Amino acid sequence: MLNFINALPGAVVQGLIWSIMALGIYITFKILDIADLTVDSSFCTGGAVCIVMMNMGYSVPLSMLLALLAGMAAGFLTGILHSYMGIPMILSGILTQLILWSINLVNIMGGAANLALKNSRKVFRLVNLAKNDFSLLVLLGLTAAVIGVLYYFFGTEIGCAIRATGSNDKMSRAQGINTHFTRILGLAISNGLVALSGSLWAQYRGAIDISDGKGAIVIGLAAVIIGQTFFSKISRNFAVQLFSVLLGSIIYFIIYTAAVNWGLNMGYLKMLAAVIMVVMLSFPVIAKKFHFKKKVKGDTTNA
């Protein structure tokens, strides 16, 4: 139990880092209403680009910016494959994911399966919780900034056009919206955030592995769905929705940390992610059925 409590701050930090990825998934899954599998590789792209840049001596913000742009390029490619080349969405995501896996390994990481951040330049001490107390605050600030930017962006004309595209494609075109463009832009922003999250993860861990980000879509979706399950009743306000994703991500990592501390075989962690999702997704359906049955029973006694 004490171990678990000691591990809690780490869980929160991980939750915050991954919440940026989960926000990216929220954009595709909830706003654009598509399932984008590019994220499983663009997460690693972000981390790898950031580490390579930092090892080359570039500043942290510049490295992270480039990671973001690399992720956006990946999303752009998926968008082009889907909209202008007519490849089904799921397949477009998988194809970019495969292309990116090779690019990550050969072109960015230079053939090595993992890449360490050279310790000589500890620029991003800020996220290293053990050594700096500000790390949590900085991360909180960063995620809050991302949420703020997203909140503003989806209130703009172009942001509204993206939301409209996700809600009703045909209507959007009838209202003069280039739905190819909005979908590509949404995918680019989403994957940019995923890569940004990957760059933070790489800095937090001090290394990136080619397998990092595998299964990211499940973690991101779990965060989105946990957030929705617990917080959607509070308010339909867009800012609340975005914050619920962040909280969902933190809750996910707390459950995860608890499971590890409880002594769960590490090999079961992927299954755990899937089980959490199954529970969260089926909970409302089962609860509704249960509630309905109870109500019917009540009605008969009244009659």
Place this chain on the structure above:
Amino acid sequence: MLKINGVYKTFHPGTVSEKKAICGVDLHLKPGDFVTVIGGNGAGKSTLLNLVAGVFPADEGTITLDGINLTHMPEHKRAAYLGRVFQDPMTGTAATMEIHEHLALASRRGKRRGLGWGICRAEREDYFERLKTLDLGLENRMSQKVGTLSGGQRQALTLLMATMKQPKLLLLDEHTAALDPKTAQKVLTLTQKLIEDQNLTAMMVTHNMQDAITYGNRLIMMKDGTIILDIEGEEKKHLTVEILLEKFAQTSGSTFSSDRALLS
């Protein structure tokens, strides 16, 4: 105004499911024309409207609107000149977006969308007044999601969106077919009012012969992808369902077979 010249459209060409939807249509509309389009199932009415709207390109022929060549223009660019209402109330509106957001989207049709606010306070007041003219109480529910509205309310909202920017051409694709008779009548009256107020040029596809006769100054009837009847002016005014059926029998050599079109 609208000039459709020698337009052809075949779906799935060269396959077993090949369907010649439009086989050589020429149609010229004058400014202010309100044309009703009638015909049986599969006559090509909706296809003709979709060709004008740019949902798919024409195989042959040209389409120009007020001197603007639409033939190769993508759908979202044509939207700048067109107002569209669909058969399915779900198609014209987005369930997860709010009522005033719809009007904001429509007011930006044909404009570049940038990083300015998607909707601002001054607009809301304007939308309040516009919604009030519908007399459906929507002006008091502006921030409600459209998913909570009925089919008739959604069609009325779509009509308002379609006519908001004074389109060069209003395309109505059986926009009352999915509504109950009473609501359909209300939406038709509203349509008539909006068209008259702004003196719009409009094309209205309908399955209802009586509506096709009552509304508009011109009526065209389609069969097998061609226009077989074109009635306007005085002749249109004195038209009855019986005369129309008789004319149909004369021109096509068969009787009008669609049950839906015979209703009322």
